[in-house]
Amino acid sequence: MTRVPRGYIARRRRTKMRSFASNFRGAHLRLNRMITQQVRRAFVSSHRDRGRQKRDFRRLWITRINAATRIYKVFNSYSKLIHNLYKKELILNRKMLAQVAVLNPNNLYTISNKIKTIN
16 A cells, blocks of 8 residues: 655644754654653643742742841831731832832831821
């Protein structure tokens, strides 16, 4: 029986997968089955780690704010600072507070004074 050439769809799919695997090494770069497994695993990891990255940055910001509040004696702890911020309706997100705490602690001190003076 003579060989019948197949269409281009499977080749297009494999080429697309191969383009995702351009930075892999060894068999993960050369064999189609390995490429599909590794690309799928890479996509799962990237999807999972996008959520983890948000968590990690939030933890970092909280740690920085807590350290700054204790060092510069703004409040006794991070939780009291955040509680008073919400109580006085001065809504600042943690990312901005962390930047203020790291780059210019005097502004953090003025924010805390603003919290204490508002009735």
